[in-house]
Amino acid sequence: MRHFSILFVFFFGARSYGQIEQNSVELKVILQNLEKQHHVRFSYNEGEISAHHIFPPPENMPLSAKLVYIQNRTLLGFMRIKKYIVVYRPQKPVIAPLCGYVTDEMGMPINNAIVQYNGKKLATGADGYFELPPDNYKDIYVAHDGYIQTFVAAQNPDGDCQKITLVLEPVQMEELVTERFIATGISKKADGSYTIQPKKFGILPGLIEPDVLQAMQQLPGITSVDETVSNINVRGGTHDQNLFMWNGIRLFQTGHFFGLISALNPNLAHNIRIVKNGTPAFYGESVSSAIDISSRLNDIGENSGSVSSNMIGADAYAKFKINEKAGFEVTARRSFTDVLDFPTYTNYSKRIFQNTVVTALEGNGDVNYKSDKEFYFYDFTVGYHQKIGKRHDLYADVIGINNSLDFTQGTITSSNVVTQNSNLDQHTLGGSISWRTVWNDRHSSDVNVYGSYYKVDGRNASIEYEQVTEQENNILDAGVKLSHHYNFMPELTLHGGYQFNEIGIENTDRVNQPQYSREVKEVLRSHALIAEAEYKPENSLLYGRAGIRGNYIEQLGRLYAEPRFQVGYAFAPGWKLEVMGEQKSQSASQVVELQGDFLGIEKRRWILANDNDIPLQRSNQLSAGITFKQHGWLFTLDNFYKRVRGITTLGQAFQDQLEQVQATGNYTVIGSEFLVQKQFYGFNTWLSYTFTNNNYRFKGVEPKHFPSSFEISHLVKGAVSYEFNNLKLSLGGKWFTGRPYTPPLLSIPTTDNNGQPVIAYDYPNSENLGNFLEVDFSALYTLQLSEKAHMQVGLSLINVLDRRNIINRYYRINNTNGGIEMVNTYALQRTPNAMIKISF
Incomplete structure (x- = not known):
């Protein structure tokens, strides 16, 4: 039975997954970790980043949302060219964009979710991320096939990108009632089969x-x-x-x-x-x-x-x-x-x-x-x-x-x-x-x-x-x-x-x-x-x-x-x-x-x-x-x-x-x-x-x-x-x-x-x-x-x-x-x- 201990570690470790460390970390170390996780390269001046120590962003955030997170805590700017990202100190304070990322209940990003604002629409990227152009907003509407549509306030908590979770849409009893039973592609139906x-x-x-x-x-x-x-x-x-x-x-x-x-x-x-x-x-x-x-x-x-x-x-x-x-x-x-x-x-x-x-x-x-x-x-x-x-x-x-x-x-x-x-x-x-x-x-x-x-x-x-x-x-x-x-x-x-x-x-x-x-x-x-x-x-x-x-x-x-x-x-x-x-x-x-x-x-x-x-x-x-x-x-x-x-x-x-x-x-x-x-x-x-x-x-x-x-x-x-x-x-x-x-x-x-x-x-x-x-x-x-x-x-x-x-x-x-x-x-x-x- 001891070989099954790994299952319990993963299983009961769900609540702690992705938590922020309780100690601040040197910004250089955070950027190095982002390079490994997202396969990008950062270019920066050692002197401009060496003084910054912050709490790391949550691991399940998209890269763009993590950059906004870091920007709000360091006032540094980021310019992205394909897989290269240049870190610089702007002459004027950078205003963080109104942004968000959409995930399902498991934390997986939802691609092509529709984000509607002020009569306009845009779609999330492969990582579930989106940014809204400068404007005055009220609520924004987020929807995707198979999920319950939701309205959220058009504001970012603490200036960071907002995480929006879509819940699977309830289906009629004749359809599948338990998706992902043991694995993707295995389901349990309403009739017990x-x-x-x-x-x-x-x-x-x-x-x-x-x-x-x-x-x-x-x-x-x-x-x-x-x-x-x-x-x-x-x-x-x-x-x-x-x-x-x-x-x-x-x-x-x-x-x-x-x-x-x-x-x-x-x-x-x-x-x-x-x-x-x-x-x-x-x-x-x-x-x-x-x-x-x-x-x-x-x-x-x-x-x-x-x-x-x-x-x-x-x-x-x-x-x-x-x-x-x-x-x-x-x-x-x-x-x-x-x-x-x-x-x-x-x-x-x-x-x-x-x-x-x-x-x-x-x-x-x-x-x-x-x-x-x-x-x-x-x-x-x-x-x-x-x-x-x-x-x-x-x-x-x-x-x-x-x-x-x-x-x-x-x-x-x-x-x-x-x-x-x-x-x-x-x-x-x-x-x-x-x-x-x-x-x-x-x-x-x-x-x-x-x-x-x-x-x-x-x-x-x-x-x-x-x-x-x-x-x-x-x-x-x-x-x-x-x-x-x-x-x-x-x-x-x-x-x-x-x-x-x-x-x-x-x-x-x-x-x-x-x-x-x-x-x-x-x-x-x-x-x-x-x-x-x-x-x-x-x-x-x-x-x-x-x-x-x-x-x-x-x-x-x-x-x-x-x-x-x-x-x-x-x-x-x-x-x-x-x-x-x-x-x-x-x-x-x-x-x-x-x-x-x-x-x-x-x-x-x-x-x-x-x-x-x-x-x-x-x-x-x-x-x-x-x-x-x-x-x-x-x-x-x-x-x-x-x-x-x-x-x-x-x-x-x-x-x-x-x-x-x-x-x-x-x-x-x-x-x-x-x-x-x-x-x-x-x-x-x-x-x-x-x-x-x-x-x-x-x-x-x-x-x-x-x-x-x-x-x-x-x-x-x-x-x-x-x-x-x-x-x-x-x-x-x-x-x-x-x-x-x-x-x-x-x-x-x-x-x-x-x-x-x-x-x-x-x-x-x-x-x-x-x-x-x-x-x-x-x-x-x-x-x-x-x-x-x-x-x-x-x-x-x-x-x-x-x-x-x-x-x-x-x-x-x-x-x-x-x-x-x-x-x-x-x-x-x-x-x-x-x-x-x-x-x-």
């Missing part, structure tokens, strides 16, 4: 690109027990219990590098919506959270593009405006890890492939990366937007994602050299067509047709036993969504819709010695009717939404309803109370049949509920929270209860006595999420704490309840970020208590009924790993190349302290000595990354 806008993204520790699935893990209540984006846990749930959608297409694959990098190109996504509770009734097939990614804009927009590269791969983005009614976007990204081997790739490889077939499962030793393993990934998207008339919009989108691994194992026998090739491929291909119509001011409709195909294909060729195992997991998902929206009255909107979905999942296994083959195909067709009402009066004090989703699954003969609601009430200035609840379900989930499946890397496979050994999963969740936001401070507190029924032991990643046990049950989570944030003078500091108590209950399993494999009892995250002009810096980290694991009851193996050595385990998840601590850093700098082009360079460092964190532990029988062997999986070691991006 979170939005991430990559194009406006600020900076987070360890990230140099707006990786949405990494960024969402900074939110309270969201983490990953193994630091991957393919195992995101929201309020104690498993990754497959989250619904991931891209332009109406459900995604079954979310990561590259088998989870360390998001499979979604950061250049494309325009808006990401994350819902932890109170999910709108239009979202189905998840018992945890919903993540809806949209790259669709209402307008065609202008031509733009970018190219970038980091130490893993390169990508490109292009947006073309065909005409005023049509345009399309294209993105493409590919790793060069099969050609170049930077430290980033080396560390990622050690993290992902440890304790798998790729790193010699039996010996747990790394193979030669360059000669034995070849890995690469790519993704692409194509989007088309056509406006038809004034009321209709047509969208067509395609997405493709691929991970590919090939590695060769070889050995020398007495007679020859034996080699075997194994591989693992993971593919996603999806498409959707949508039609959106605004009939009039009160009616609008949407139609969406979508389909996606997912496949993971593994081939494991063993040298020792000349055994070849081939495995496949295929998914074909398609459907239609219809929705209509009716503004019944100004403050009440009614939503209705129908959804049809057909999903087919096929699992195939083939082994040559002994010869074995299995092929299982499952199909489910479901129908859903949605009705929802949304209440948002003009006074913005109250927001409410209530809806119900009626589901019918043909093959299971199941008909059931899922109510959802969300209420927000601003009961006092800056204070808001939120209450949410929902019931949800899902029919597709992931299980692990054997830890060595798919080379032990992507060992989870998707299956469908059958209402027998694989139940339909159902969830209930309630939460109540309070938010306070004022004067750059933000406090949020959420308490929640969540219960999920219909889970199986195969879906909970057990690597102990329950690994081969198939039982059904539930888990219950009770928790709290707390966030405190302060913004001041370009700094943004935040600290969050999440507490969860997460317990299983499985039929026929003792004890009756025990900790979840995904329980993180205490989780602390925080960061200090600084944004000034073109520079962004962020330092932060996370600390959490270790996840549960099951130790052996005895130090030596016992034998089963067949005389084979086995491990006698203690109660499931009865011990915890050591605490996890990681400190990350990132920096971004933007350089303007021309009016429309700029270059961005970035540097990040994950695990600055190079701490050896254990994120998983299990036990196995050592084939050499027959004893019990402890196997640890370690988090990323210190990993650098660098990025360069040119946008135009």
